[in-house]
Amino acid sequence: MADKTEKTSAKKSGKKKDSTLSQIIQIYKFTVKDDPALPWFLAGALIAPILLAAILLFVFHMGIISAIMTVITGIMLGVLLATVTLTRRSDRVGYKRMESRTGATGAVLNRITRGGFNFPQDPVWIDMKTKDAVWRGSGRTGVYLVGEGDYGRVMKALDREESKIKRITRGSDIPIYKISVGHGERQIPLNQLQRTVMRKKIKLTKLELGVLNERLTTLQQKSSLGVPKGIDPSKVRINRRAMRGR
Structure with missing residues (x-):
C-alpha cells in the first residue's frame, strides 16, 4: 500500500x-x-x-x-x-x-482583485461608433473611472460619470479618480494601469466599501444609458496565461 x-x-x-x-x-x-x-x-x-x-x-x-x-x-x-x-x-x-485590442483596459482592470478592488468586466459607458469606453470600479481607496480611447472624448464621458457618482456620495469624502489609458501626454500606458490603481492610500473601511458598492450597483441599474449585449468590446477576457500565449 x-x-x-x-x-x-x-x-x-x-x-x-x-x-x-x-x-x-x-x-x-x-x-x-x-x-x-x-x-x-x-x-x-x-x-x-x-x-x-x-x-x-x-x-x-x-x-x-x-x-x-x-x-x-x-x-x-x-x-x-x-x-x-x-x-x-x-x-x-x-x-x-x-494595447492594440479594444477592451484591453477592462481586461487588465478585471484582474485587480486584491485589496477589496472590484472592477466589473462590462464598461459603464461606450461609444458604439468609436469604441471609446469607460469602466468604473471601487476599492478601499475610493472610486475609479478609467477610460479607453481618444483623450478628449473619454474625459467628457468621465466627467459625466463623475457627476453621477457625486450624487450618490454627497456629504462624504470618498475620492473619485479619473484615469485615461493611452500614450498621450496626460494618459497612462496600459502596462502601468494596475500599479497606478493600487498605489492610492486607503480611505474606506470594509463596511463603508460594502455600502458604496451597493450604491454603485443601484446607480448602474438605474442608468438610462445601457451597453447593448453582444457588442461589448470588454469581452476580451485576458489573464496572465493568455497574455503569454498559453
Missing part, C-alpha cells in the same frame, strides 16, 4: 515538473518572437550570480563545504534572476500586444 502511494506521489511530482518546464518553454517562445534580445538577457541573468560566486571562491580561498554552498547559491540565484527576467519581459510583450 505504501509503495503504491509513493509511486502515485512520484508520478504527480513528475507531471508537475514537466508542466512547469512546458510552461516556461511556452512563455519563452511567446516572448522571444517580439523580444529577440531575450536570450542575451536570460544568459546574463543566469551567468552573473555564478560568476560572482566564482570570484568569491578565488578571493577568499574557501574550504570545500563553503565552496560547494557558494556555488549552489550562485546557481540558485541565477535561475531565480533568469525566471524573474523572463516573467517581466513576457509581461511587457503581453501588454504591448494587448
Whole structure:
C-alpha cells in the first residue's frame, strides 16, 4: 500500500515538473518572437550570480563545504534572476500586444482583485461608433473611472460619470479618480494601469466599501444609458496565461 502511494506521489511530482518546464518553454517562445534580445538577457541573468560566486571562491580561498554552498547559491540565484527576467519581459510583450485590442483596459482592470478592488468586466459607458469606453470600479481607496480611447472624448464621458457618482456620495469624502489609458501626454500606458490603481492610500473601511458598492450597483441599474449585449468590446477576457500565449 505504501509503495503504491509513493509511486502515485512520484508520478504527480513528475507531471508537475514537466508542466512547469512546458510552461516556461511556452512563455519563452511567446516572448522571444517580439523580444529577440531575450536570450542575451536570460544568459546574463543566469551567468552573473555564478560568476560572482566564482570570484568569491578565488578571493577568499574557501574550504570545500563553503565552496560547494557558494556555488549552489550562485546557481540558485541565477535561475531565480533568469525566471524573474523572463516573467517581466513576457509581461511587457503581453501588454504591448494587448494595447492594440479594444477592451484591453477592462481586461487588465478585471484582474485587480486584491485589496477589496472590484472592477466589473462590462464598461459603464461606450461609444458604439468609436469604441471609446469607460469602466468604473471601487476599492478601499475610493472610486475609479478609467477610460479607453481618444483623450478628449473619454474625459467628457468621465466627467459625466463623475457627476453621477457625486450624487450618490454627497456629504462624504470618498475620492473619485479619473484615469485615461493611452500614450498621450496626460494618459497612462496600459502596462502601468494596475500599479497606478493600487498605489492610492486607503480611505474606506470594509463596511463603508460594502455600502458604496451597493450604491454603485443601484446607480448602474438605474442608468438610462445601457451597453447593448453582444457588442461589448470588454469581452476580451485576458489573464496572465493568455497574455503569454498559453
